[in-house]
Amino acid sequence: xxxxKSNEQARENALGTGRRALLGAAVLGGGAVLGLSGxxxxxxxxxxxxxxxxxxxxxxxxRGASGYRPEHTFGAYDLALDMGxxxxxxxxxxxxxxxxxxxxHEPEIGGTTDVAEHPEFADRKKTKLLDGVSTTGWxxxxxxxxxxxxxxxxxxxxxxxxxxxxYNGRWEIPTxxxxxxxxxxxxxxxxxxxxxxxxxxxxxxxRKQGLELEQRVAKLLRKHRKDRWNSPVILQSFEPTSIQxxxxxxxxxxxxLLSGANDRPWDFVETGDPRKVADLIKPAGxxxxxxxxxxxxxxxxxxIPKDASGKLTEPTTLVADAHRVGLVLHPWTLRxxxxxxxxxxxxxxxxxxxxxxFGAYRTYFATGIDGVFTDHPDTGLLARQDFVNR
Numbered sequence: 001x002x003x004x005k006s007n008e009q010a011r012e013n014a015l016g017t018g019r020r021a022l023l024g025a026a027v028l029g030g031g032a033v034l035g036l037s038g039x040x041x042x043x044x045x046x047x048x049x050x051x052x053x054x055x056x057x058x059x060x061x062x063r064g065a066s067g068y069r070p071e072h073t074f075g076a077y078d079l080a081l082d083m084g085x086x087x088x089x090x091x092x093x094x095x096x097x098x099x100x101x102x103x104x105h106e107p108e109i110g111g112t113t114d115v116a117e118h119p120e121f122a123d124r125k126k127t128k129l130l131d132g133v134s135t136t137g138w139x140x141x142x143x144x145x146x147x148x149x150x151x152x153x154x155x156x157x158x159x160x161x162x163x164x165x166x167y168n169g170r171w172e173i174p175t176x177x178x179x180x181x182x183x184x185x186x187x188x189x190x191x192x193x194x195x196x197x198x199x200x201x202x203x204x205x206x207r208k209q210g211l212e213l214e215q216r217v218a219k220l221l222r223k224h225r226k227d228r229w230n231s232p233v234i235l236q237s238f239e240p241t242s243i244q245x246x247x248x249x250x251x252x253x254x255x256x257l258l259s260g261a262n263d264r265p266w267d268f269v270e271t272g273d274p275r276k277v278a279d280l281i282k283p284a285g286x287x288x289x290x291x292x293x294x295x296x297x298x299x300x301x302x303x304i305p306k307d308a309s310g311k312l313t314e315p316t317t318l319v320a321d322a323h324r325v326g327l328v329l330h331p332w333t334l335r336x337x338x339x340x341x342x343x344x345x346x347x348x349x350x351x352x353x354x355x356x357x358f359g360a361y362r363t364y365f366a367t368g369i370d371g372v373f374t375d376h377p378d379t380g381l382l383a384r385q386d387f388v389n390r
Contacts, residue, residue: 057387058371059380060197061085062333063092063105067375070153070164071112072103073171074182081186081194085377087234090179091198095211100145101176101220105156106130107202110137113151114169121147131205131266141211148173160337160352176217180224183232195232199257203242204267214242218249227251236297239267240280240289247292255295255330256280258302277302281318286325295328295370303331303367310343312363319368332373334360334380358383362390 064076065083072092080088091103105112108130115121115138124143127136140148153171155164174182179196186194200213207213217235221227227250236255237243243254261278268275279285281302289296303319304312322329336354338346346355357376361383364372374380 055086055384056370057365057384058086058330059084059377059384060330060371060373061088061377062373062375063089065375065377067161067336067379068164069167070155070171071105072174073153073167074174075167075171077174077179077182078186080377081190083378084381086371087195087197089199089373090183090196091174091176092201093176093198093213093217094140094201095206095213095216096140096143096145096148098144099211099216101213101216102140102145102148103174103176103179104140104201107139107141107205108135108137109140109148109151109173112153112156113138113173114154115151118151131202132269141206141209145175160339162352177220177224180220180226184224187232193232195234197234197236200235200237200239200242200246202266203237203239203245204270214245214249218246221250221252229253234295239265240293241267241271244292253295254293255297255328256289256293257297257332259299261302281316281321283321283325286322286327290325290327293327295330296322297330297332297373300331300334300364300372303329303364303369306342312342312344315367323368328370330371330373331364331369334364334372334374334376336376336379358386362387 061077061080061083063071064073065079065085066076069076069079077088077090092105093101094104094107095101109115110125121138121143124138125136126139126142127134128139129135149172151173152169153173154168155161158165176198179198183194183196198217200217203213218227221231221233226233229251231252234253234255235243235246235250236257237246238257238259240256243256246252246254258277258280261276261281263277264275265277275285280289281298286296298318302316304315307313319329334357335341336357337351338348338353338355339351341355341357341360345357345360347353357379361380365384365387372380
């Protein structure tokens with residue numbers, strides 16, 4: 001038994017090393033990322049084995065190019081690749097009643113599809129408790145895949161993106177399996193490896209309904225031979241225990257998402273774990289995360305907090321602390337529109353007008369983050385070019 005345990009531990013250590021190299025060899029040891037002054041070096045650092053085509057900071061198309069097309073559609077995914085995104089967040093994964101995984105921002109689809117215009121589904125509208133929040137609408141787990149395929153995607157935030165409403169009704173809801181096939185097709189067509197970054201949404205909520213996400217994701221990844229440490233699929237979730245489950249099922253790189261410092265992951269709420277995100281980003285919490293994951297996806301406010309007026313203050317030590325234990329940081333989310341930018345980078349008051357987003361990118365890149373989720377990949381790529389050439 002001792003020899004078997006040693007062999008298993010050696011395998012786990014090797015997998016962890018491989019996955020970390022995949023996400024960013026530059027961060028190992030921390031010093032390769034930060035210069036003596038504590039600011040990021042202005043060069044595009046190449047990632048480790050398996051991701052040599054992905055520079056750092058990595059530009060991740062958030063739900064595709066969702067600043068220009070309705071999110072989580074093949075229109076948004078294709079455009080993100082056309083713009084040159086390094087990775088596409090193709091898939092916030094939620095299940096159907098018959099067990100298929102589909103790509104929607106949330107299980108409630110009233111704001112992202114035309115379901116309200118379908119009288120045959122009027123009786124499916126319900127109020128449910130979603131991670132402790134009373135939520136009214138239509139939920140994917142109450143539909144079969146065939147029923148969901150009769151719906152079409154619409155723009156989620158039309159007040160900020162009225163131009164995107166032009167594309168309402170053009171695309172259907174993708175399944176995760178369709179995304180995996182699309183990934184292979186786009187890789188062949190474009191002559192470069194396409195990377196995707198799916199998120200498991202509300203795993204505890206669905207597990208209590210008998211719709212476990214982790215097993216379904218692992219099964220599809222194994223079917224398509226994309227469950228390995230160097231597979232072009234990075235998995236993420238806001239629930240640390242979901243990532244721990246995935247760590248036992250697949251060898252893909254894994255990332256723990258982190259929201260506000262005072263928030264508690266919902267799986268912690270359900271299990272009585274008193275810790276908050278503020279505890280997870282302390283050195284001890286980061287060391288624990290590094291034992292089963294290769295990266296974290298913090299909200300940008302954990303990188304640089306805002307004051308009461310919404311302006312950026314001083315960076316925290318999170319980047320250095322995470323790098324010190326070998327974790328990669330892919331924070332979220334940069335958007336071009338004024339309401340989503342720190343107050344010191346806004347221009348005017350129009351809800352759909354662009355602010356000084358290049359200034360915001362410069363500020364965040366200077367902290368040494370390894371990548372960023374963005375709704376506007378083309379802007380992110382230009383900002384990276386500016387940062388590199390400064």
